[in-house]
Amino acid sequence: MKKLTTLLLLSLATYNVQAQSFIQAYQNRANQVTQANIISLLQDFAALGVKTSGSVANNNTLNWLKGKYQTYGYTAGQITEDSFTVNGNTTKNLIVTKTGTIYPDTYVIICGHYDTINGPGVSDNGSGTSILLEAARILKDVPTEYSVKFIHFSGEEQGLIGSNHYVNNVVFNNNVRQLNLKVVFNIDQVGGKISNPSNTIVCESDQTSAGGTANNAPSLAMTQQLANCTTLYSPLQTTMSNAFSSDYVPFEAKGDIITGFYETPVSGNQHTVNDTFANIDPVYVFNVGKAAVGALQHFAIANTTLSVNETNANLLESVKVYPNPAKNILNIELPNTIKNFNIEITDMSGKLVLKSENQKGINVSALENGVYFCSIKTDTESVTRKIVIKK
CATH class of the missing domain: 2.60.40.3080 (Immunoglobulin-like)
Structure with a gap:
């Protein structure tokens, strides 16, 4: 994820946040994120080792991800790969698509990278990876008005290579747009720190000139909505910051609307051998997961009627x-x-x-x-x- 930098943290009040309506069905589904699943996914991710793009561990992680989606019931037709090279080695982005009921050709992307450097990368970015998997599991059979793409990028740690490849070869082809995107929701490094528990998450928006400034105000509006969903559907508080150096940047540069989650305070373990399961706070990841599931339903406009299976609470x-x-x-x-x-x-x-x-x-x-x-x-x-x- 991000190299250590000074983030400009702004008061949420500065953004004139408008209230959103609480939806009980969204809460019920957010509550289906389980601590047991989060812990299991984080430990499995850790066990796969250092996932340098194109390495055996990286390819094993891709196969692990595909296996999880197949277990959740996603079909071969919903699971695609986007291949590219990093330092001469082939690696792949994984894209899983869930088709919308009203706007099937407009997509909400929820994404995070699965490659790591120097260590197993349990926070950066096993945390985001586990949350994407939980969201995909929970929403598998939930109708959404907009289509959803769950994307696991590789090559992030070498300079956003995977997301750049996807944007310039799939979202665009020869600079002609192929996919219409509603919002790109990036989750990167939300593992927290077991020795310094936090109840606050950073919500990131586009406030730069990258891709022009036309997408700045829509990005800020989406990020306001992300912050609102966070406080509605999880116990976390929010603070606001600018987007920086993660897989939403190539989308931002093409004028798309972006938002994202990032931990606060920053653990400092990213890109080191200390980014392990023992050093993160799985409860923090669990709470970010609840916020993400609530927000994803809001962005994609999920059905507000619970199915019979969903009403059978744990x-x-x-x-x-x-x-x-x-x-x-x-x-x-x-x-x-x-x-x-x-x-x-x-x-x-x-x-x-x-x-x-x-x-x-x-x-x-x-x-x-x-x-x-x-x-x-x-x-x-x-x-x-x-x-x-x-x-």
Whole structure:
């Protein structure tokens, strides 16, 4: 993602944000983002190693992504690849298209890069990658008025090579526009920092002369809407900043409307071997995911009527885990209808450190002080809570 730079953070009030209506169906779907899924995706991404564009690890990650979309039910006809070379090595962008019901030829793009340098890149940009996957899973069968493209770019770390290739060869061909875009919503480096938890996300807009200034005001309006959706559908607060050095830039240069998410404060681990699962804050990624699903529905105008499957809420979402911090006994409070369940506690590296079955009082006295994840699972559902052991 971005090299460290001084960002101009502006007060949200400066932008004269207008209220948007809360839509319960959008909230229900945002709530379908699960902490367990986010953690699993981040750990899987980490395990794939350093994903330098065109490397074996990079190609393995592409195949992992394709497999996820196939598992979610996306067909071969919806999944396309865009090949290009980086330093003589072939790599690919992955594009997954969901067709709109009213405006099938106008697209909302939600994107993020999956290539990394120097480390596994769990924040930069496994975080954005995991959120795209969760959004695609949740919205797979939800009708949207506008078409949606979920795009995973490669070559970002070498200078936005993948997104430049896509813009200049797919969105445009010989400088003739081929795709009409409503907005490009980029998610890059939203992993947070486990040692410095945050409840604020940066919402980015185009305020430069790149591609002319005609798209600046529409970008600002879209970013106002992104900020509104964030506070409507997630517990996060927002701050505003200018777009900078990520995969929305080639679109911006062609006059398209862009917006995006970026973490605050900046972890400082990007582009280093320290960009690992142990150093990010998965709860922060989870909350950004909820905001992203809410905003994507707003941008694409999703159906406001829930299907039968969507109304069957995860009963485990109401689980309570206390005390937190815990010293000796960790209590699990579940709905009375749940009789059979498993408890798994993992450390920040993903190592399983404690497991029990149908036990609501867990003895954690043998665990060392630190941060852990407690997953409660039934045959059909799961939920994960962050816990702290402090003696």
